[in-house]
Every structure is written in structure tokens, then in C-alpha cells.
Amino acid sequence: MTNFDKILEVAQKRQGQSQPLKLQDSTVLLEQIKNREQDTRPLNLKHIESLAESIAVLGLIEPLVLDNKARLLAGGHRLAAIQLLKEQQADKYLHHFPDNRIPIRMLPFDAESEPDLALQVEIAENEQRRDYTPNEVKAIAERLRTAGFIDVKGRPKKGQKPLMPALAVVIGKNLRTVQRYLEPNQNTEQEKSTTPVVLLKQASTKLKQWQKIEPKTPQEKALAKRLPELLNLIEDVLSNEK
Template sequence: MSASKLTGALAIAKSRGAETPSSTATLSIDSITDRVEGDSRPLNPAHIEELADSIAIVGLIAPIAVDSQGRLLAGGHRRAAILLLREQDPDAYAKQFPNEQVPIRRYDFDSQIEPEKALAIEASENEKRRDYTPTEVRAIADRLRAAGYRDAPGKPKKGEKALRPALELIIGKSIRQVRRYLNDIPDDSTEDGQQNQDKQTRSDVLVLNRALSNLQKWANLANKYEKPGKATKDLKSHINRMIQEIEDTIEELEAEENDGS
């Protein structure tokens, strides 16, 4: 299915108003069948694995959208992640989904008869995810931290999992918005707020780049010693770790700025 069709469907959904689901209930995961026309976008295996890990801890936060016949409308990654969890960790699967029942939002129409409506709902569902309060996001984050997810600048060490990308997948918001939720910062979704945030991000990147430049000079100075003592070796090790942390933070800030643009 082409991107132009999906874009057109989203325009239709916006102009007419999204169809309201007739019910929120549960359905056996095996009863949720494929879309009539297949997925409008390919599934990302890495996202599926990350979602499966998080679902094992916090459950399914956003229900899967289906039509009156149980055909998938939106939530292909979530369905795939649940199936992967069932295969890899049956105990966690049974805990999160008693009797194999999965939370769903059912829409009262047949997507085989009305495929355009199905596409419009898919577009609307994927664009408009529920807004979580900072308290709710922090509660989810606490459960992930307790399960070993890491919330700190820089890349996770071997065996560690990053908290913020996991939250991004779970709640369907950007890493920038996740950070604002965690820090309980007022929303910056207005144009002026977004511009101010972009300016702050660029200012932060500038400061970090200056610090990075100075650290690299110190690291080069330490490298000039042919037989450095323990103190010099320890300092060099600390400097290298700081350089890595700053580089990772700059990369994250620049990625967030690009996501928000």
C-alpha cells in the first residue's frame, strides 16, 4: 500500500472525523487476523523485539484496533510483539494476557466491505495516540527501571536497555516528549513553544561541543606522556568516558531536534 494512499486516508480522517470505536474489550490474540490489503508499512523487527520486552513488564498500554470481524486495523507491531512474547516468554505472556485475551478497540464495520474507512482509521489511530499525564509516564518508567532499564546519558552498556526509547515505543511519543513527561515540563506543542525548545536545544549542543573540544585537548595532552603514572592514566580514562557521554548526548539532542522539525 502506497504512502500516498495513507496520506490521503489521513486527510479524509481529519476532514470527516475519525470513526468512534463501538467498544473496548478483549479478544484472543489468534482471533485477530491480518488486514484485507496487508500492512501499509513494513514491520520493524527491532521495534517488535523492544515492544515484546516492554510488554512483558508493563503489559499492553494501547489496545489493538480491529474491525467487526476481528481484522487488524492498527497495531501491527503490537500484535507481532505479543506473538513474539508468547513464543519467547510464555510465563510473562500468561501473566499479562490471562486466557490469551488481548485488549482491543473494536470498530463496528467490515474492513473488507469498506477498505477506505479501514485505511482512514489506521492513519488516524497511528497519528493520534492517547496523551499520558506525566504521572502515568513516570509510573511506567519506574516499572521499567525496576526491570533493569537504564535512564542516563550515553549508550547503554552491554546487557542494559535504554529507558527513553522504550517509553517512546510504549506511549507513541517522541523522545523529546518523553523527556518532558519525565521532568514534568509544560507542553511545548505550540509553534512558539517549539521554537523556544529548538533554540534551547541548539544552545545546549553549542555548550556541549565547546566542552567536548576542551576535553579532547586534555586527552591529547595526556597522550603525550610516554610513561604516564597511575593518576594520569586514571584521568585519561575519566576524560575518555566523559567524551563518549558528551558525544552520545549531542547525538541524542540533534536526533530529537530532527524529530521535532
């Protein structure tokens, strides 16, 4: 269960809903988005400028997160970057946001009446940043290079757009991690660790560990009953791969 799932579960109980609440993917007009009264961390102008440059090339990778009154819950820097892009590069803004509509994820509660949940969303989103594969990072880097970002050693000259800081902003990782993603052997190493054989061996090991635990619920008992058959199937597949 993710942090967002836990927040939705709390909201469901408070609202007395019988059905689980869900994140709703949608779009809203930029002017309809209401800023938070305060952020847990102050907005950084350089970060906003870097984000605006990356959004001009890549679009908005991670949607903003709003409550059901269109109040911002998470994505303060992204919202400021979108507003800056609209002011400074209107053509690119309209290219990525036709009809002035911004991709968002809406949580079904009111931040004013549930301020603790609103704060949890802001923190959860920072903790729950997506991990990109080396292939994805390299593809993003190529798109940035095509748009004029370059590899720069040391301090960039006036007018230069350094690639690495922009890439770090896009994927939400530090420069050292970004450099590691771009190393030539990264794809090979990751592919080796995620081949079907490796994944099946890992699954078999985990299932055997779980098999030692006493099942409690009816679902766990049903799984425990069928687990030997599943493990045998996995062993058959692995033996054929040798």
C-alpha cells in the same frame, strides 16, 4: 468530534443505521486475530522487540483495533510484539493475557467491504495517540526501572536495557519529548496551567468570544440566553479566589 467518530458516522450512513455506531471494547483469542494484507508502513523489528519488552512489564496499554470479522485495522507492531512475547516469555505473556485473550476495540464494519474506512482507521490511530501527563510518564518510567531498565548515556552495553528508548516506544513520543516529560519542574508547570482558577479564566474568555457569534440552532439560542448567568457565576467564583 474525533477521527474515529467521523469514521463511525460514515459507516452508520452506509449501513443505513438509525442509531449511532460505537467502538466496542472486548477481548479475543490471539489466534482469532487476522493480519492485514498490507500495512501503510513496514513493521520495524527493533520497534517490535522494544514493544515486547515494555508489554512484558506494563501489559498492553493501547488495545488493538479490529473490524467486526476480527481483522486487524490498527496496531500491527503491537500485535507482532504480543506474538513475540508469547514465543519468548510465555510466563509474562500469560500473566498479562490470561486465557490467551487480547484486549481489543472493535469497529462495527467489515474491512474487506469498506477498505477506505479500514485505511482511515489505521491513519487515524497514528494521529490520535494519547498524550500522557508528566506524572504518568514518570510512573511508567519507575515501573520500567523496577523491571531492570536503566538510564544509559551513549551506546548501551550488551545485555543492558536502556530506559529512554523503551519509554519513547511506550508513550509514542521522540526521545527529546520523553526527556522533557522527566524534567523535575514539569509537574509543577503543568499543575500551574491546569488549576481551577486558570481553567475558569480560560472558559470565561472562550465563552465571551462565543457570545459574539450569532446563534443559529435552537440549542445555541438557548445557550446564548443563559450564558450571561453562567458568566456571572464564573466571575463570582473568581472574585472569591482573589
